[in-house]
Amino acid sequence: MLITNATLITWGENNQILPDHALKLEGDRIVDLGPAAELRAKYPAAETLDARGQYVMPGNICAHTHFYGAFARGMAIPGDPAKDFPEILERLWWKLDKALTLDDVRASALVCLVDAVKHGTTTLIDHHASPNAIDGSLDVIADAVQQSGLRAALCYEVTDRDGDAKATAGIAENMRFIKRLQQNPHPQLAATFGLHAALTLSDAVLTACRDAWAGGFHVHIAEHEADEYHSLNRYGLRVVDRLHQFGILGEASIAAHCVHIDAREAALLKETGTWVTHQPRSNMNNAVGAADVEGLLRLGIKVCLGNDGFSNAMWEEWKAAYLYHKAAHRDPRRMGGYTITEMAITNNAALANRFFPQAPIGVLAPGALADIIFVDYYPTTPLSAGNLPWHILFGFEPSLVTTTIASGRVLMKDRALLFLDEAEITAKSRALAAKVWERFNA
Numbered sequence: 001m002l003i004t005n006a007t008l009i010t011w012g013e014n015n016q017i018l019p020d021h022a023l024k025l026e027g028d029r030i031v032d033l034g035p036a037a038e039l040r041a042k043y044p045a046a047e048t049l050d051a052r053g054q055y056v057m058p059g060n061i062c063a064h065t066h067f068y069g070a071f072a073r074g075m076a077i078p079g080d081p082a083k084d085f086p087e088i089l090e091r092l093w094w095k096l097d098k099a100l101t102l103d104d105v106r107a108s109a110l111v112c113l114v115d116a117v118k119h120g121t122t123t124l125i126d127h128h129a130s131p132n133a134i135d136g137s138l139d140v141i142a143d144a145v146q147q148s149g150l151r152a153a154l155c156y157e158v159t160d161r162d163g164d165a166k167a168t169a170g171i172a173e174n175m176r177f178i179k180r181l182q183q184n185p186h187p188q189l190a191a192t193f194g195l196h197a198a199l200t201l202s203d204a205v206l207t208a209c210r211d212a213w214a215g216g217f218h219v220h221i222a223e224h225e226a227d228e229y230h231s232l233n234r235y236g237l238r239v240v241d242r243l244h245q246f247g248i249l250g251e252a253s254i255a256a257h258c259v260h261i262d263a264r265e266a267a268l269l270k271e272t273g274t275w276v277t278h279q280p281r282s283n284m285n286n287a288v289g290a291a292d293v294e295g296l297l298r299l300g301i302k303v304c305l306g307n308d309g310f311s312n313a314m315w316e317e318w319k320a321a322y323l324y325h326k327a328a329h330r331d332p333r334r335m336g337g338y339t340i341t342e343m344a345i346t347n348n349a350a351l352a353n354r355f356f357p358q359a360p361i362g363v364l365a366p367g368a369l370a371d372i373i374f375v376d377y378y379p380t381t382p383l384s385a386g387n388l389p390w391h392i393l394f395g396f397e398p399s400l401v402t403t404t405i406a407s408g409r410v411l412m413k414d415r416a417l418l419f420l421d422e423a424e425i426t427a428k429s430r431a432l433a434a435k436v437w438e439r440f441n442a
């Protein structure tokens, strides 16, 4: 396929804006890139997809999400509003996840995947919980991911908050899925090992996880002070120090949030090469504070951008990051567009490539995976590679994504979904969510 009449935004090490260009795709890769007339002459027989002058750029990447959270939309928590994040966990998330069946897990994932296709997010790293439907839950999500045409790295969050048997079942689910992909790799799927957070992981469970798996983990770290206080109180150690003792950190591990870590914990994350993800909309919503993202980046930590289950429209997360740190510090110099680009583009692509090493992700270049979106944006001011982040922050809207391609397959064309049936998925989700809400309130 030849994508013609495009204004390319290449991202990658040397981001370029290339008007009137074309991209040649073959299989799941980009194989050629050049001026439109040149490529049309070179590939006269190729099927063409006319971008009609739209911006054509790599699909977005989400470094930390929860497909299982979709049914929380519009849900009322009975009683007084939760006063802090531990109460939000107990009164919302730890009740919602218990109400999920495997059918709900599938429906919830599909809702998020539809949202991701529509808003141009083509690679996602998910963290799943369904304590009453653990066995096989990652297969159900994997099915949905395959159906969607997107790419996702999956894990099950091990925790001992529901007792030893469920902790053991969580470990088994991670290991079962990891082995499944080792034996039967699939280009759209990757696996890691999920852990909830230090405050719901006993020493015995952490030991069992480490004994089961020698690779990387995906864990929430110090999202709220409670995680640090709990760790200091019970174990005499801060969270990162404790997890490090169990070998949880490392170049294949992801630490979500890290809002309340101290300088030594940051140094440990750096020394071990652990990835950190930042989720500003979630942090604002849960009122947990603002992570020292700029400090962590200055230290050389690879901080990525996730959505923590918020809409899969990553430019919304860009905007939240841009505004949040300015407001939190009362300083308009904080969190500039290039810093957000470093997280959302450079580091997210590098993290995605750890899970999907077959070809470069997040860049328009020959040899890269063909994950591509068309953006119907007509700038009213000059747009250059230099000021692109500010056009995204102040001009781009998720609804401007008209076409989404992943692994060379067109998943949405001119806003019409070609693989997922949005009406059917939505109707099913609404019916199942109503039942989940009944169980939640029972």
Ligand SMILES: [Zn+2]
Residues within 6 Å of the ligand: 064, 065, 066, 127, 220, 256, 308
């Ligand atoms: Zn999370």
